Amino acid sequence: MAKPKLTPEQQRYQNKVKKAEPKPDYLRNALLAFVSGGLVCVLGQALTDFYTIIMQVPPKEAANPATATMILIGALLTGFGVFDKLAKYAGAGLAVPVTGFANSVVSAALEFREEGLIYGVCAKMFTLAGAVITFGVMTAFVFGLIHAIFH
Amino acid sequence: MGKKTGKQTYHFANPPVVISTGTVAGPLEGQGPLHADFDEILTDSRNNEKTFEQAERSLLTKACQLALDHASCSTTEVDLFLAGDLLNQIISSNFTAGTLGIPFLGLYGACSTAALGLALGAMLLDGGFAGTVLTATVSHNSTAERQYRFPTEYGAQRRPYQQWTVTGAGAALLGYDRPGPKITAVTFGKVIDLGSTDPLNMGAAMAPAAADTIRQHFADTGWDPNAFDLIVTGDLGIIGLDLCRQELAESGLHLGENFTDCGVMIYDLQKQDVHAGGSGCAASALVVYGHLYRRFQRQEIQRLLLIGTGSLHSTTSVQQGESIPCVAHAVRIEA
Incomplete structure (x- = not known):
């Protein structure tokens, strides 16, 4: 991914491009992400409370069914074609929580359905989410190792 | 020759x-x-x-x-x-x-x-x-x-x-042998690469190629840009069009109101949520074969210079961090 070295003429033009590119409205995006991300977390907490209080799941384990439900919601919203419209405004507020992970998997699975169940859906489902899984597994391994050594 | x-x-x-x-x-x-x-x-x-x-x-x-x-x-x-x-x-x-x-x-x-x-x-x-x-x-x-x-x-x-x-x-x-606007001259462009690597900003990547071909067309023909009712680029979008205009102005070619872009014309940039405008092969095809062809038929325009712009990257070249090679070809159409 190393950027190719620019000639002076290319450098001159790229400086001009940088000036011409309108910047995204960072403040608005950050505020919308903060509010929508917060709402997603409130929903997650409500689900956790629902599983502990109503379904009698032990508090330590209630996060698991809550997360699964959030994934289901994210997947359904993607399937109904609503997720991308919400994400347009919410941005990181929907992308960072587990809902974003669900969206990346389901959108890819939907997109490649026509290429068959095995090589289409199953293989390409993780084209976007693969990096998240790799980093997740790697991080879990490293922290598991640290945990094992110091305890 | x-x-x-x-x-x-x-x-x-x-x-x-x-x-x-x-x-x-x-x-x-x-x-x-x-x-x-x-x-x-x-x-x-x-x-x-x-x-x-x-x-x-x-x-x-x-x-x-x-x-x-x-x-x-x-x-x-x-x-x-x-x-x-x-x-x-x-x-x-x-x-x-x-x-x-x-x-x-x-x-x-x-x-x-x-x-x-x-x-x-x-x-x-x-x-x-x-x-x-x-x-x-x-x-x-x-x-x-x-x-x-x-x-x-x-x-x-x-x-x-x-x-x-x-x-x-x-x-x-x-x-031949039928009525309609005529193609009187064409200018084939060189591949121009001014170091853009962002495939999301293709207008900026293609603008120098468009500018180069436009400059060459006028240098080769000796025509005055004001002789055209319209000079339209293919799909630079609003940002690419502005960059192209700047590049041309810096080399002494000042294009006026008759200079625009198919990607800008095809949508209402204020009302339709398309950001910088349209792109893709169909941007110039729809505008030229649809809208501008009918304007020729309605005798609203007599002379048109179309500069089709192409961003010739592949997904692999972009992922490997390469810059985007671009090309532009000009076609002169006259009633």
Whole structure:
């Protein structure tokens, strides 16, 4: 991914491009992400409370069914074609929580359905989410190792 | 070499006529300001096909049939079919060529394909190698997004300088002995690469290529830019158009109100959520074969310079961090 070295003429033009590119409205995006991300977390907490209080799941384990439900919601919203419209405004507020992970998997699975169940859906489902899984597994391994050594 | 003028321009001794055109626009394009000048507008971008790829080729086939029907011409009367699109191995054009059964020359010029097809078709005709040529191109938002960017339902925020791939197809029938605007000169562009690596800002990447070809066209022909009713680039979008204008002004070529861009014309940039404008092969095909062709017929314009712009990157080259090679071809059309 190393950027190719620019000639002076290319450098001159790229400086001009940088000036011409309108910047995204960072403040608005950050505020919308903060509010929508917060709402997603409130929903997650409500689900956790629902599983502990109503379904009698032990508090330590209630996060698991809550997360699964959030994934289901994210997947359904993607399937109904609503997720991308919400994400347009919410941005990181929907992308960072587990809902974003669900969206990346389901959108890819939907997109490649026509290429068959095995090589289409199953293989390409993780084209976007693969990096998240790799980093997740790697991080879990490293922290598991640290945990094992110091305890 | 009697037909070559200057370094990159060719004049036609016997200028070929754009006999007829056919255009099919997608739903969003059909809500845009030029909707009245398209032959057909889709209500559903899948066009009752099983996949978006099949929809794309159905649009291309339909546009070709419309162009042939408008001239009451059958496929057997056409000598050559010149077509291209954005998908890998120009697959939509390959299938459409199979359906039409006309000897086929596949083109790859990315979004410059409409201009490239007109220019090459005109050369084949003026050279006496063909009597009638059909040229066409297509792009589809959903197939292009999948191939070049993200799945359609993926919730990515679009950049303010990003462009929207136009869904649509356009075809033009070129030949002789019929009324219609004529292709009088073409300028083939060099590949220009000023170091842009961001495929989301293709307008900026392509602007120097457009500027280079425009500069060369005027240098070769000695014409005054004010002699044209319109000078339109293919799909630079609003940011690319501005950069192109700046680049030209810095080299002493000041273009006025008659200089615009098909990607800017095809949508209402204030009301339609397309950010910097349209892109894709169909941007210039729909605007030129649809809107501007009808303006020629209504005698509202007499002289047009189309500069088709193409961003010639691949997904692999971009992922490997390479810069984007771009090209632009100019076609002069006169009433």
